[in-house]
Amino acid sequence: MIAENTIETTKIWSLLQEVSDPEIPVLSVVDLGIIRNVTATDDEVKIIITPTYSGCPAITRIEWDLRIKLAENGYKNVSIVSRLSPVWTTDWMSEQGKQKLKAYGIAPPNDTQSVCSPDLFVMDEAVQCPLCNSYNTKLVSRFGSTACKAFYQCKDCSEPFDYFKCH
């Protein structure tokens, strides 16, 4: 067993902060909560990632971006393992990430998890408009511009916006 180099591990975590989600460039992959584990030894880096949605096309691109970022910084021997379980949840998104999303114009996932249930025609939890902060908003479609978002509109300021749905 080769000992973990905790100094390297810490350095790598901060490098990964610079790798952004290709579809929401304001978020880093660390903010998104998909980097589950980083282990560095003196000659190898192991990263475990958990994809957001099964069909998310960004995941392949993210793997490439991780490799490029690490290679640029001298880490040649990198293995990236995709792990499905435990499944990714928006609970893993950092507080900082949620603030960045909001500033970018995307409503961040609500704190209290209101994940989708099979119940029909139920009222969804109020989502706050990222522009004027009103909770007087309406769901336009539960499926938005990417798999992870729903589409909303503000009834006060009329802003149409994406909501990063609880998952």
Add this chain to the structure above:
Amino acid sequence: MITEKEQLVSFVLHLADDSLVLGHRNSEWTGHGPILEQDIAISNIALDLIGQARNFYQYAAALKADGATEDTLAYLRDAMDYKNALIAELNKGDWAVTTLRQFFFSTSKFYLYQQLQNNSDTTLAAIAEKSLKEVTYHLRWSAEWVIRLGDGTDESNARVKTALEYLWPYTGELITPASYEQAQPGIDFAALKKNWTNHVLQVLEQALLTPPVNDWMQSGGKQGIHTEHLGYLLAEMQYLQRSYPGCEW
């Protein structure tokens, strides 16, 4: 004698084929949806299904360990090797056929994945746990559409009634396990059938619809005996890899 592993491979391929074939069908709506938001919704569902299919194909390829990859399994098998339920391959039809089919399909997957997420096969359990979150959205979206159409206008009611007459004989296969499904430990197919039936009847009632009296059911898809529709779908989907083997870009 069919080994346990062969049964498992068949089961995983069946799950993969179900998702890929319906995902491909749904993708035919992309750019043709009735309104933009619903075009995006059905395209998102297609994307989820194709992503789920990839997870299952990767697992099947790992189990087979004979050089197969997710791509060879999707692009280089013939119709008779495909194990999807017939309902997945039927033409997309109108919006009533599409949403009602999605509702029947998602209901069966919802209850199956609910059980499968606790399976002793940890890979299957992980894929099921992941897929279940997505399927819940599909189930809710499609059920709401069925109710909206059934309890909507004369036109929408007539369309969804026609869709129900057409699709109903294909629903039996969703709740009748094939031998390779029965061979899997830890799945209660009787419960699956009961849950599926209860939920479907409840939603149909809300949609002011009654299932057809004739309960004769089609079957064969899970065993590789398909309708004429699958060949056309595969011809389109596999065209590039068949014409230019190993092509990458």
